[in-house]
Amino acid sequence: MLTTVAVSGASGKTGFRVAEELLKGPFNPRLLLQPSSVVPPSLSEVDQRRVRLSDPVGLEASLQGVDALVIATGARPSVDLSGPMRVDAWGVQRQITACQRVGVSRVVLVSSLCAGRLRHPLNFFGLILLWKRVGERALERSGLDWTVIRPGGLSEREEGLETEGVVWTGPDQQDSASIPRRLVARCCVEALETPESIGRILEVTSSAQQPPGALQERLTGIE
Template sequence: MKAFVAGATGETGRRIVKELVERNIPVRAMVRDLEQAKAILPDSVQLVVGDVLKPETLREAIGDSTVILCATGAKPSFNPSSPYKVDYEGTKNLVDVAKTKGIEHFVFVSSLCVSKLLHPLNLFWLILVWKKQAEEYIQKSGLVYTIVRPGGLKNEDNNSSVVMSSADTLFEGSIPRTKVAQVCVEALSQSTSRNKIVEIVAKEEAAKQSFEQLFIGVA
């Protein structure tokens, strides 16, 4: 297995890279700024320059990777087209190239509540709407996929247990980005994660379960 990470220098993406490295999985991390990436990511990571909004850069960037983890996301801005371009068009570009490269598994970091049109986050230029459109494009692509929908993201880890549920069943809660990264990487080795949407939060009172148990429990 060789993992390609899009959005590798983002808060969630860098934790995905770290989790892959800790499991001795070779990583190609796609970045736009090499110097910034060198300061953020582990030395063992192979850095490649590319941009999901420039599809001509993706084929070479993916290289000989066998799996893709996509943790891209539009940053808050005054540009109303940003969520459409990054969350939908960029993901679509990556999926299209992944199909031509024979990628074995595509893991996509989405968001809780993407099916709720009236959610407050959609005031940010319909960001959840475009994430949902990206999900649907992945589902129809023919690629083996796992779509991970985390609750509110926290930078600090905690000792709470991961709670995993099927699509459109969790509507509140939060989770540390480190645990999101663990779920994303674990999905690559769990056969029961394939072609599923999983919603995840962390709860202090929840019973601890193995990742195998968590994925099995999602329809």
């Protein structure tokens, strides 16, 4: 039973929703935040740990007693094009190393559709899709119980989600379409609750034409 679930990047627009969704279930979220990060009022009472990804000792301390980690960090758009390398590759690697050292065996990583693709306009921001794949590969090779969630273009829409289904596929099968961050957050929690998602890269977009359904059913037939 996964009880204490850390969420890194919990001040981000996907990360805070992951923490909110965890609070709806039998989970005890712990927010991993940069010293300057700001979280919404809905999370003000939740356990918060302030740590830099560049601080391995601090990272390990922040993960003590944790059963699983959801990595929702991501380089913010910036003129500093080294962000994707620092955050999406090395920052993910450091979180994985800390999990290995502390004994956190379950990790869900929020990556991106088209991770690993060279010819893509998103790469004008610091080759982000290549660095995201480096982060994914580090997790795949970690020996941990991992799941990679690759969402399409993210939106902040909160309306109409109860009737909107998630289109789940295996890797490199979707290259466009979008998904609200709230649904991505639910996908992360559902992956944690679904052992069959371990060792899988799962691409997620959403559509009003897709009937809602459980991940466990959807995994049958996904390559």
